[in-house]
Amino acid sequence: MGLDIIVGIKYVPNTTNVNIDPKTGTLVREGVPSVVNPHDLVAVELALRLRDRYGGSVTAISMAPPHAVAGLEHVLGMGVDRAILVSDRVFAGADTLATSYVLAKTIEKIGRYDLIVMGQETIDSSTGHIGAQVASWLDLPYVYYAIDVEYTGDGFIVTRELEDRVERYRLAKPALISAKMYSLEPRQVTLRDKLRAVIERPIETWSNKDLGLDPNCVGLRGSPTIVSKVEFTPKVPRKNIIFEGDLREAVRKLVQALVEEGVI
Amino acid sequence: MSSQAPEERKRRKIRLEDLLNNNIWDVDPRPHIKLDTSKCRDCNYKPCVLLCPTGCYTTHGDDVLFSYEGCVECGTCRVVCPEEAITWEYPRSGRGIHFRFS
C-alpha cells in the first residue's frame, strides 16, 4: 500500500539573533545564512515517521530562489526521498495567496499523493496561512496543530493538540495537515542519506515553464496584499538584577521589585 | 541601548550577551555538551567559568550552571576540566555556531 507524502519547506533567513544596527536602526542582514524553517523540520519528521510506519515516499517541495537547494539537501539528508525546487523569477515577491497558488499547482502536477504535511508557521513571516490556502485551492480536508496521524487505508485519523484538549479527526484521503511546532524532535542528518542526496541528487527544479501558470496570478503581480509599513518593536532594555540572599529573601525582593516596576 | 552620551558609551564594555547577539547559531534542541554538575562542587579552580569565551558556565554558590546555546565549539572546557565532568560532542546536522566573518 504505502503512503505518498508531500512536505512543504520554506528556506528562511536564520534570524534567531535579530541584530539591529545601532546607527541606522535597521536589521543587519549582511551575511545572514538561511536555514530550513525549524517548524518545517517537525513536518518532515512527522512525514518520515509515517513513511517508516506505513511505507511509501516523502517528497519535499519548496518555492524559493535557487540557493534553497541547500535546504532541500538538508531534508534529503534526514531521509526525504525526493525534492522539488519551484523557482522562477516570476514567482518573486509573492504574498501568501500567490505562494499557496504556486504550491497548490505544483502539488497538482506531482499528481500522486495521499497526504500533504506543512509546518505550523514560518519564523520569518509566521502568517500560518499557507496550509489553509493550499487546502482550499486543492479542496482538501485540513487539520492544523497535528501531532500524530494514523493511516486507515482510505483516510487518516489525525490527532491534534490544543492548549486544553486533544481532538481526533477522521479525514478522507488525500488530506492536508500542518504539524504542531515543537511536537516532535526532528531527526539528524545521516551520512548515508546525505551521501545519497549529494551523489544521486534527487532534486528537480521546476520553473513556470513546467507549471505554465498565468503570470498575473503569481509573484508580485498575483499578490493582492500590500505591506504598507514595517516597524520594529523597540528593544526593551533589561535590568539584569540579581537578588541575593536565601531563597525566601530573594523572592521577597523580586516581588517587591516587580511591584515597584508596576509589573504586578 | 542606554541613555548615556555616545562618547561614554563607546568606551564602555559591551555586555557578553550583546556581543554574542552578533553571532548566528542554529541551536540543536539536543545539547551537544553534557555536564555532570555533581563533579563541579569539588573542583578547585573551576577554570571553565573564566575560560569559556561565551560564558556558558556560571557559578551559583558552589554550584556550576551550564547552558550550551551560546557555545562556539572551541573545545576549551573539555581540555581544562580536571574532573572529566564534561561529555563533549560536536553538534550534528550542521547545527551550532555558524561563523561568517572570522
Place this chain on the structure above:
Amino acid sequence: MGDRFDVIVIGAGPAGSSAAYNLAKKGFRVALIERGRKPGSKNMFGGRVYAKPLEEAFDGLGKAPIHRWVVKERLSIVNKEEYVTVEYTGRGRKSFTTYLTDLTDWMAGRAVDAGATLITEVVVDRLLMRDGRVAGIVSGDDELEADVVVDAEGVNRLVLERSGLVERLTLRHVALGVKEVIKVDKGDIEKFFGLGEDEGLAWVFMGSVSDGLPGGGFFYTNRDSLSLGLVIYLEGAVQGMRRHIYDMVEELRIGPLFSRYVENGRIMEYSAHMIPADPRAIRPPRLVWDGLIVTGDAAGLLINMGYTYRGVDTAAYSGMLAAKAIEEADGDYSASRLKRYEEMLRNSYVGRDLEKFRGVHDLYMNPRLFNEYPALLTGLLRRLYEFDYEGYKFSKAFSEARRGLVSLPRIFLDLLEVYRKL
C-alpha cells in the same frame, strides 16, 4: 553503502580542502566530509595568511577572498597604559588578510571544482578499523569505506582521540584564541594606518594584555573591518586567570591601544577557537598509519614564530603533500609506503620552520616576558623621554627601571635562553 571512494578526507578546512583538491585533480574519487553547514562555518583564525604556499597548493589564488596585502607590521610591548611599538613597513605582498570562513569556502570550492564530493553537515565519529588498518570512517550508524583516509579535522581532534591514535588533549597541547571582528569604514582604515586601497596592517602585541599569563594579542585590518583578539595558553590559565576571558578582550577593545580605531565600529562577530601550543606535545608520535595520513592542526603543524602564527599555509601545504604521498604510494597505503609524507614534510619549509621555531614555546612560558620585561622596557623609555627639566643617562634610567623587577644576572640568563632557543 554502494558508493566507494578512493580517499575520504575528514574536515574541509585548509588542510582537508587542499588534500581533496590535489587528489581530485589527479583523478582520485574523493569524499570530503565536513561537519559544518558549509565549509568555513566552523573555522576561525587571527587574520593573515602567507600566500606562496597557498598558491602552490591550489595552483594559484584565482578568486580567493583576499582583503588586504600586508605591507605594515607592528609589534607592541604593553605595560598597562604604556606601550612600546616597533613598526616595519616594506614592499610586502607576501601575506594577506582575510576571513578564514571565506577563504576556507573558496578552498573547498576548488576541491569541488576539481571533482571532489563534498558532504557537509556530517560529523565523523571515528575511524573504521579493519584488520588493524584504517578502512574508512564511521558516522552514527553509518560506515563509509575507502582505500585511504586523510585526517584534517583540526586541533580538536576527537576522531584521532576516539580511535586511540593520540592521547587526549591536555593543557600543554593548546592555547585559546578569542576574537572580535569590528566593522569600520574602509577609508578610515586607510587613513588611520596610512595604507593604500588594498594594503593592510598586521599588529601583534604582548605584555600586560594577557594579565601576565603566557599569550598575546593580534590586530589585523580587513577590507572594511578589523580583527582584534587575544591568545591565552591554557597551561598557565587554569590557576592564573584573574577575570573572564571576554573581559580581557573587551578591555583591549576599549583600552589605550585600540579604542580610537574601533570606537565608531560595529561588532560583526565574536568567535573563539583553540590553537596548537607546544609543538612537541601536540604532534602525534607518527603522522601515518596503515591507511591513514594526518595533516594540518591535527598533526600539530602550526608554526609559532613568536611574532606571528602560521597555520593556514602550513595546513594547506601538508594537505598537498599528503595528496602527493597517496599518489606515489600507487595503491599500497601501508604505513611504510605513506612514510614518504613524513619525509616530504620534514624536507619542506614546514618541517624546517617547525624545527627552527621549536623553542619559541619555551620562551613563551617564561612569565617575566609578560610582566617584568614589559614594565622594564616602558619604565626605561618613560625615564628617557618624559622629563621636565633634566634628562636621564641611559645607564641610570636602565638601572632604575629594572629595580625591584628583575636582577641583572636574571636578564643575562633569559637573554642567553633566547639566543639558545632561536
